[in-house]
Amino acid sequence: MPNAAPGSLVAFADAPPAPLAPWAPGRLAGLFRRDPPAAVAAITLAVIALAALLAPWLTPYDPTQPLDMAAGAQPPSAAHWLGTDLASRDLLSRLLFGARVSLGISVVAVAVATIVGTAWGAVAGYAGGWIDRVLMHVVDAGLAIPRILLLLGIVALWGTLSTTSLVLLLGLTGWFGASRLVRAEVRATRERDFAIAARASGASPSRVLVRHVLPHAMTPMLVAATLGVGQVVIVEAGLAFLGYGVAPPAASWGGLIGDGRDALGTAWWISVFPGIALSATILAINVLGDRLRAALGAHQLHAP
Amino acid sequence: MTMPGRPGAGEPLLRVHDLRTYFHIGGAVARAVDGVSFDIRAGETVGMVGESGCGKSVTALSLLRLVDPPGRIEAGSRIEFEGRDLLSLDEEGIRRIRGNRIAMVFQEPMTALNPVFTIGDQVAEVARVHARASRRAAWERAVEMLNLVGIPDPRERAKSYPHQLSGGMRQRVLIAMALVMNPSLLIADEPTTALDVTIQAQILELLADLQQRLGLAVLLITHDLGVVAEVTSRVLVMYGGQIVERAPVRELFRDPRHPYTRGLLEAMPRLGRQRDRLAVIPGTVPPPTHWPTGCRFRDRCAFAWPRCANEPPPEYPVSADHAARCHLVDEPARAGAVAAVDHTS
Amino acid sequence: MARSCPVPYLGPHMAIIVLKRLAQGLLIVWLTTTLTFFLIHAAPGEPFSGFLDDPRATAEMRDAYRGRYGLDRPVLVQYGRFLASVAAGNLGESFFYRRPVAAVLADTVPRTLLLMGTALVLGFTAGILLGTLQGSRAGGWFDRLSGGVAVLVASLPDFWLAMLVLLFFAGVWPVQGFSDPTLGSTAPFATRALSVVRHLVLPAGTLALLITATVSRYQRAALIDVLPNAWMRTARAKGVARRGLMFRHALRNALLPAITLGGLAIPALLGGAVFIEVTFAWPGMGSLAVQAVGDRDYPLVLAIVLLSSAFVIVGAVAADLAHAAADPRQRHA
Numbered sequence: 001m002p003n004a005a006p007g008s009l010v011a012f013a014d015a016p017p018a019p020l021a022p023w024a025p026g027r028l029a030g031l032f033r034r035d036p037p038a039a040v041a042a043i044t045l046a047v048i049a050l051a052a053l054l055a056p057w058l059t060p061y062d063p064t065q066p067l068d069m070a071a072g073a074q075p076p077s078a079a080h081w082l083g084t085d086l087a088s089r090d091l092l093s094r095l096l097f098g099a100r101v102s103l104g105i106s107v108v109a110v111a112v113a114t115i116v117g118t119a120w121g122a123v124a125g126y127a128g129g130w131i132d133r134v135l136m137h138v139v140d141a142g143l144a145i146p147r148i149l150l151l152l153g154i155v156a157l158w159g160t161l162s163t164t165s166l167v168l169l170l171g172l173t174g175w176f177g178a179s180r181l182v183r184a185e186v187r188a189t190r191e192r193d194f195a196i197a198a199r200a201s202g203a204s205p206s207r208v209l210v211r212h213v214l215p216h217a218m219t220p221m222l223v224a225a226t227l228g229v230g231q232v233v234i235v236e237a238g239l240a241f242l243g244y245g246v247a248p249p250a251a252s253w254g255g256l257i258g259d260g261r262d263a264l265g266t267a268w269w270i271s272v273f274p275g276i277a278l279s280a281t282i283l284a285i286n287v288l289g290d291r292l293r294a295a296l297g298a299h300q301l302h303a304p
Numbered sequence: 305m306t307m308p309g310r311p312g313a314g315e316p317l318l319r320v321h322d323l324r325t326y327f328h329i330g331g332a333v334a335r336a337v338d339g340v341s342f343d344i345r346a347g348e349t350v351g352m353v354g355e356s357g358c359g360k361s362v363t364a365l366s367l368l369r370l371v372d373p374p375g376r377i378e379a380g381s382r383i384e385f386e387g388r389d390l391l392s393l394d395e396e397g398i399r400r401i402r403g404n405r406i407a408m409v410f411q412e413p414m415t416a417l418n419p420v421f422t423i424g425d426q427v428a429e430v431a432r433v434h435a436r437a438s439r440r441a442a443w444e445r446a447v448e449m450l451n452l453v454g455i456p457d458p459r460e461r462a463k464s465y466p467h468q469l470s471g472g473m474r475q476r477v478l479i480a481m482a483l484v485m486n487p488s489l490l491i492a493d494e495p496t497t498a499l500d501v502t503i504q505a506q507i508l509e510l511l512a513d514l515q516q517r518l519g520l521a522v523l524l525i526t527h528d529l530g531v532v533a534e535v536t537s538r539v540l541v542m543y544g545g546q547i548v549e550r551a552p553v554r555e556l557f558r559d560p561r562h563p564y565t566r567g568l569l570e571a572m573p574r575l576g577r578q579r580d581r582l583a584v585i586p587g588t589v590p591p592p593t594h595w596p597t598g599c600r601f602r603d604r605c606a607f608a609w610p611r612c613a614n615e616p617p618p619e620y621p622v623s624a625d626h627a628a629r630c631h632l633v634d635e636p637a638r639a640g641a642v643a644a645v646d647h648t649s
Numbered sequence: 650m651a652r653s654c655p656v657p658y659l660g661p662h663m664a665i666i667v668l669k670r671l672a673q674g675l676l677i678v679w680l681t682t683t684l685t686f687f688l689i690h691a692a693p694g695e696p697f698s699g700f701l702d703d704p705r706a707t708a709e710m711r712d713a714y715r716g717r718y719g720l721d722r723p724v725l726v727q728y729g730r731f732l733a734s735v736a737a738g739n740l741g742e743s744f745f746y747r748r749p750v751a752a753v754l755a756d757t758v759p760r761t762l763l764l765m766g767t768a769l770v771l772g773f774t775a776g777i778l779l780g781t782l783q784g785s786r787a788g789g790w791f792d793r794l795s796g797g798v799a800v801l802v803a804s805l806p807d808f809w810l811a812m813l814v815l816l817f818f819a820g821v822w823p824v825q826g827f828s829d830p831t832l833g834s835t836a837p838f839a840t841r842a843l844s845v846v847r848h849l850v851l852p853a854g855t856l857a858l859l860i861t862a863t864v865s866r867y868q869r870a871a872l873i874d875v876l877p878n879a880w881m882r883t884a885r886a887k888g889v890a891r892r893g894l895m896f897r898h899a900l901r902n903a904l905l906p907a908i909t910l911g912g913l914a915i916p917a918l919l920g921g922a923v924f925i926e927v928t929f930a931w932p933g934m935g936s937l938a939v940q941a942v943g944d945r946d947y948p949l950v951l952a953i954v955l956l957s958s959a960f961v962i963v964g965a966v967a968a969d970l971a972h973a974a975a976d977p978r979q980r981h982a
Contacts, residue, residue: 140673141680143913144961148920149938149954156942156950234806238924241808242939257809261928264816275809283804290800370886403887410886415879419978420901430887465977481887 038291041284048281052099059093064249073267083269085259089249094256095274101245101252102278105167106232112171113232114225117178122217124179125186126209136183142176148238155244163246166239170232178228181220189216223293230285237278253278316343317488317521318367321382325359325366327375327592334592336362336375338545346488349515349522351536351553353529353568357589359545360525364491367523368408369398386488404434407482411494413474417466423477424450424462430484449480454510472503479510486518493525508535529572533557538625541565544600545592547619551626561628563605599631607638663973663980670969674962681958682735683728735955741948745941750952754934758956760827761933765922767853769911772860777900777907779861780868784903785895787873796869803862807855807921811928814855823848825930852929856921860914867910871903878902905976912968919957 051058061067061080066088074084082091124135150173155161161169189195190213198208237254239245245255253274260270325337337359344350352360365371367383369390383390385406390398402408410416417426427449428442437445443462450458453476466474475495482490492511496504512535515522524536532539532553539556541549541564549562560566567585587604590596598616602608611631620633632639734741740750779799783792802810815824823829828844875881876899884898923935930936934953941949973979 137673137676138680141677141684144677144916144958144965145681145684145954146916146919146923146957146961148923149957152923152938152942153950153954156945156947230804237806238808238920241924242927242942244942254806257806257812261812264812265819268816271809271812275806275812278809279801279805282806283801286800286804368886370882399888399890401888402885403889408886410879410883412879416883418880418884418898418902420976429884429889433888433890433893467978478883481883 035291035295037287038295041287041291044280044284045288048099048277048284049103051096052103055096055100059090059096061090061093063089063093063097065089073263073270075267076269082273083267085256085270086263086267091256091270091273094251095253095277098251098253098256098274099277101250102233102236102254103281105163105170105236105246105252106229109167109170109174109232109236110225110228112168113175113228114178114221116172117175117224118182118214118217118221120175121179121182121184122186122209122214125183126190126205126213128187132183136180139176139179142173147173147235151235151239152242152244155239160247161244166236166246170236174228174232174235178221178224181224182217185217185220186213189213223289226285226289226292230282230289233278233282233285315387317346317386318344318523319382319384320363320367321384323363323366323381323383324378325362325371325375325381326378329374332593335545335595336592337366338595340542340545340547342540342547342550344489344521344523346521347515347519348538349512349524349536351532351539352523352525352542353527353532353539354542355527355589357592358542359592360542361493363542364408364493364523364525367491368402368406370402370408400434403430403482403487404485405487406489406491407485407487408491408493409475409478409482409495411497413471413478413498416478417474419466422463422465423469427462427477427481427484430481434485445484446480449484450477452483452514453477453480454506455480471499472506475499475503475507476510479507479514483514483518483520487520489521489523490515491523491525494527495524496531497526497528504531511535529568541568544590544595546600546629548601548630549626549628550619551622555623555626559622559626561622561626561633562601562630563607563632564601565628567604599629607632609638611635663970666969666973667966670962670966674959674966677958677962678955679732681955682732740952740955743941743946743949745944745946745949750948753937753949754952754956757932757934757937760931761922761926761935764849764853764856764926764931764933765918767849768856768860768922769918771853772857773864773907773911775857776861776864777868777904780865780870780907781872781895781900781903783865784869784872784876785891785899787869792869796866799862799865801862802858803866805859807859808924808928810859811852811855811925814851815928818851822851824851827932848931852925852931855929856918856925859921860918863914864907864910868903868907871906872899874906875899875903901975905972908968908972908975911971912965915961915964916957919960 067084067090068088072084072088073086074080074088076083080090080092082095085091085094120135120139124132124139151169154169158165186209195208195212198212199205203212236245236252237257240252240254241258241261243255243258245252245258248255251259256274257271257278260267260272260274264271320343321341323337323340324335327334327336340359340363342350352363354360362371362375366377366381367385367390369377371377377391381391385401390401393401417423421429424443424446427446428437428439431437431442431445432439435442447458447462450462455461455473455476461469466477469477479495490511495511496507499507508531511522511524514520522535524531526532536553539549539551539553540547541556541562543564549556549560549565551559556565557569560569564585567583570583571585585604590600590603596603596613598611598613599605599608600616602612605612609631615631617629617631617634619627619629620631621627622633738751742748743750743753746753779795783796786792818824823844826848828841828848832841832844872895881894881898884894889898919935922933923938925931926933926935927939934956938950938953941953
């Protein structure tokens with residue numbers, strides 16, 4: 001900038017970062033209008049989330065209350081739309097509360113994973129050199145260990161997990177993929193003009209990273225987070241299925257499926273209905289994540 | 305359908321009549337090729353010249369029906385080759401012509417070869433596809449063709465992969481691939497554009513040599529008039545999806561009648577000429593969705609007058625084998641004091 | 650195209666790649682080992698407190714443990730000793746079985762490999778074929794229909810799908826176990842082998858179905874990516890028929906991402922195998938791991954985790970080699 005006023009370069013470093021906001025309301029609404037499957041998926045998820053939130057008011061029965069122990073597991077009927085489980089508790093109520101558990105745990109775990117992954121990937125991508133290599137080797141190691149086996153190993157060592165520990169563990173074992181995506185985006189953005197300009201005008205590396213480069217990583221973060229929720233839901237369900245989920249009598253969907261395992265031949269509904277709910281949720285998440293990735297510019301997602 | 309076979313003396317090898325290839329995108333129609341007619345005789349080399357966007361590449365692709373939707377060859381077009389109507393053939397029929405009777409070479413040698421197969425395999429594939437040759441026979445033919453196009457040590461080189469070859473070599477391989485089945489017509493779409501000048505000269509020499517030896521007809525598409533002067537016997541100048549001038553090459557350089565042709569010739573930088581600035585044709589090519597009414601060149605033409613806007617010019621004959629799509633041929637007085645400049649030097 | 654699929658040229662360039670991968674593998678095993686070690690120490694209470702107080706542990710075992718892990722020594726010394734014992738191949742002794750871990754694993758590992766291997770081969774083959782068919786006529790009815798089904802199947806939790814299969818086929822086809830328990834070891838080999846195959850069908854089939862669904866999505870995308878290339882047009886212009894265009898020219902290039910995917914998918918596959926094995930009672934590493942967790946048999950569980958990581962590395966090396974075999978550009982770079 002020839003002949004610029006002396007203070008103007010400093011002002012540039014303070015200037016607001018390049019506008020991005022891929023989730024700006026108008027843009028997302030446009031996406032849904034153009035893409036029916038994405039819209040259907042989003043609506044499905046919204047309904048499920050709403051049901052989970054409003055569960056205490058929606059459930060006809062207390063999910064932990066056995067109703068008629070003598071009768072045992074009952075098939076679906078007018079009184080119990082989804083039947084009852086082996087301990088004679090209304091399945092529909094348990095299903096709704098199960099949604100709270102499954103989704104609640106998954107969302108928080110993904111939040112943890114996204115934060116850790118973003119920080120890790122951003123530092124690696126921005127710093128480059130040996131820092132990058134070391135950090136990414138750790139990521140490679142993390143990706144090489146089958147997640148469920150690692151979690152089982154920890155469960156074996158630590159005994160039953162409190163819900164907080166479960167959430168933290170799920171988050172801390174699931175951030176590797178997100179870090180790769182963020183690192184790729186940060187690396188690409190670092191070399192773009194506005195970032196170089198910001199550095200040239202004296203902004204500190206951390207400032208450039210946070211204010212100027214990181215906002216561009218929002219797109220891959222959003223996609224990674226969406227798909228990450230789907231992955232965590234399955235992993236948590238798997239753990240619960242094996243008996244290592246939240247403490248009874250509360251149960252996530254996976255736990256409900258596990259409950260019905262031994263009675264599969266006689267009381268199929270105990271496992272089948274939670275499975276349908278689980279599958280529908282994951283399907284909706286996958287479709288939404290896929291469409292988001294396509295719509296928000298696949299070209300923006302650089303190969304990790 | 306007439307009996308296929310080599311045409312008798314005097315019959316053109318290829319007859320293109322009123323070819324129109326339009327692209328239907330959204331609501332708009334891009335008239336990339338808009339009424340192109342020409343003939344090619346056995347053994348002759350015809351050049352097709354024009355800037356990018358004039359429709360020459362689409363014309364070439366249309367000949368082999370390689371234009372994909374939303375592009376479409378419009379009804380009323382005729383393409384006859386060796387007496388056969390190419391547009392009425394089914395998919396299998398046209399497939400048998402491709403690479404066999406008519407072959408095509410494209411302009412990006414760096415990306416035009418499949419990276420996972422050896423060059424020998426890719427050349428041999430033509431023989432296996434069209435002549436059902438055995439692996440060994442096809443491989444032998446491939447080595448023979450690689451030798452023909454001047455690749456050193458062809459038997460060894462045939463086992464190498466495209467990424468191990470330079471651009472010039474790859475273009476030779478593509479030419480070899482095109483000639484495996486001894487086609488009657490070779491279409492070369494800007495074969496030298498992506499290459500260095502020295503390599504360009506080599507490839508052109510190769511094409512000229514092969515054409516003589518094999519009696520091939522060649523349709524050479526290029527934007528470079530220098531290339532045209534070297535290799536062709538007849539030239540078609542394209543602009544705005546149409547042929548605006550056609551003439552034997554010497555005559556075109558000696559007496560260009562269409563202002564666009566003159567502009568192209570003037571724009572060629574030349575040693576020995578004193579100029580302060582390079583001559584350019586003012587303006588840019590209009591989009592094919594909106595060709596101007598009347599003469600399509602009028603917005604860039606120094607001579608345009610109202611008739612040019614109201615009446616699209618037909619191809620006026622200048623002499624027996626020279627025609628130009630310009631009202632100046634009809635009203636030479638309008639050309640004013642601008643004298644003909646001899647460009648044969 | 651015999652000349653295009655020669656034995657891969659395993660020259661110096663490839664050797665470097667393999668060595669790099671192996672070094673990376675060692676690094677990963679080391680990181681995993683370190684991670685598990687510190688997890689042990691981070692567990693509530695004293696390390697192995699659950700074990701040391703466990704009435705099943707004999708005095709010899711307790712002493713062996715104290716010795717091996719140096720529980721009364723400073724942490725770093727313990728770490729060093731732990732590393733040393735792992736490096737020496739000593740994976741400890743199973744609490745439950747009272748035998749060296751290696752011996753316990755010896756039976757189960759081949760069974761898991763059989764299951765996973767079969768599922769991988771079936772799943773990848775079907776997935777690649779399906780993805781290629783879908784991509785070659787993208788947007789057509791077959792693509793949309795089978796694509797929708799694939800997305801659906803890929804979203805199903807593996808253990809639940811396994812349960813549905815169980816529900817469906819119970820009584821009609823063997824759904825539990827490795828082979829017919831009534832067959833003694835005196836039965837002819839062919840009969841026993843056939844029984845194993847029959848028991849393999851459902852678990853491997855379920856796993857393969859899930860693999861097909863995911864692989865087909867990737868393969869479809871890979872094929873669509875490959876189609877606009879200039880050399881596709883060259884092939885078309887020289888008269889190659891549609892089948893040759895898709896299955897020889899396009900697919901050969903589109904396989905490369907599939908191979909990479911294969912390497913990356915092994916961790917997920919191992920995880921999936923756990924649930925399949927548990928549901929179908931297939932006596933492999935996965936069901937052993939779950940059982941060991943229930944038994945608090947730490948050495949066994951940890952050994953399985955380490956072993957799985959090793960498999961992942963082997964898979965990654967294999968994928969690299971396969972990639973180089975398929976992509977000539979990589980061999981000569």
